[in-house]
Amino acid sequence: MHVRWLTAFFDFPASEFGAEVTFWRAISGSTVSPPRGEFKEFATLEPFHGDPYLRVQRVDDGPGGMHLDLHVDDPSQAMLEAESRGATVESVADGVVTMRSPAGGVFCLIPWRNESVRARPIRWPGGGISIIDQLRFQVPSADFGTEVQFWAGLTGKDAGPTEGVDAVALNNSPRLSLQVVIMRTDESVASAHTAIAATNVPDEVERHEGWGATVVARSADCVQMADPCGRLYCITARNPRTGV
Template sequence: MSTFEVRWLTAFLDFPADEFGSEVTFWRAIAGSTVSPPRGDKRQFATLEPFNGDPHLRVQRLESGNGGVHLDLHVDDLDVAAREAVRLGASETHRYGDVVTMRSPGGFVFCLVPWEGQKTRSRPIRWPGDTISIIDQVSIDIPARAYDAECEFWQRLTGWELTDNDSPMFRHLDRPDNITIRILLQRIDSGEIGGHVDLASTHPSDEVSRHEDWGAEVVAEFPNWTVMEDPTGRRYCITSRNPRTGELPTA
């Protein structure tokens, strides 16, 4: 059991500087959000503000690197949380003001940040045609060799129950009801640990068409999800999960 409580989760989309403007435009449109004024000493951060609930998506402009996605864990006491994360096998890589940057045992980047009272889960957006969707999940994509240990780390760090999905490729953590972002743990055959975001949608085919209108492309289709690439090649998935519960439809 963790010695601290994860009060809130934020998915952070990290964009290279030369793609930042176009990426923010795309993801703002897909999320159905507005964009906050920039902040940070280099104006490198912004929040995708939902129309209801507390924000759960943020963006960052990177000075170098290809970008990706990381998680922010909002906690009451940074030092307590950092010590616990290290005890569980994480490594601290950097401190910047009130942000502690860490890596999980498998190498996935996450940050510990102060909790600022966020507590209200966002509701899905209803689009023309009656499709309802929300960006509500970060998938941590874990090489098979590290999968079990990484799953155990995230379960112990968050204190949330680890649940097996129908497929042995997937497990997820049962988030508290008020938190928007869900953590999916996906086993991959090879490669390095990484992550991507997923949407839940009541009408995935309509959702795919809407994203294609914004410049995204279909990469692969599966029974319950479609792999997409945004206009700059960043992969994500549109799923048939219930946008309100996060669960797949029953057969």
């Protein structure tokens, strides 16, 4: 499978949709496209420079979450490869294949539309630079090794051994919009969240708090945040241009 581009999809419950879109538009330094879809349920967060890689969706059922779209030449052929690696098909509609990874994480295979230019990090007032650049899958510990090998195969990355490892970062490629990271967790259900690379983590945290986010936990190089509706994400001390 040749993955041409990656899109992080924010799935928001209807009651939170407007507030969530406003927050993530501000945090990412994006504009919002006109809504689309039969019920105007989709929109794109348009970066200042580069091709879009963040999208939002209003969902009618459940708490929402996040999923990853893999842009490929032929979704039908890619579906067969993903199935051979252990994924299962949820639905096929309008050229979009919705699947679940071996650990149960949702992802979609969609047609590639020539996206190729990565968004640039944003320089904020005060001099800090940041960008949303990772989608992190948290998977149950028992499924960690299988999930790493699954995503490594899809993204064309040799993951290596996983014993004793708590996180594996894949596909740090200049041609792709996002890096996929698989993280071991004690939770029983797989989930996903975004991570932001920032040159000045304290300033970035303060900016997010100004938009209504709250700090959940701190470590030496990462601050876990909750957005105004409780969605978790991370601000990390990494180079926004290289991801390192």
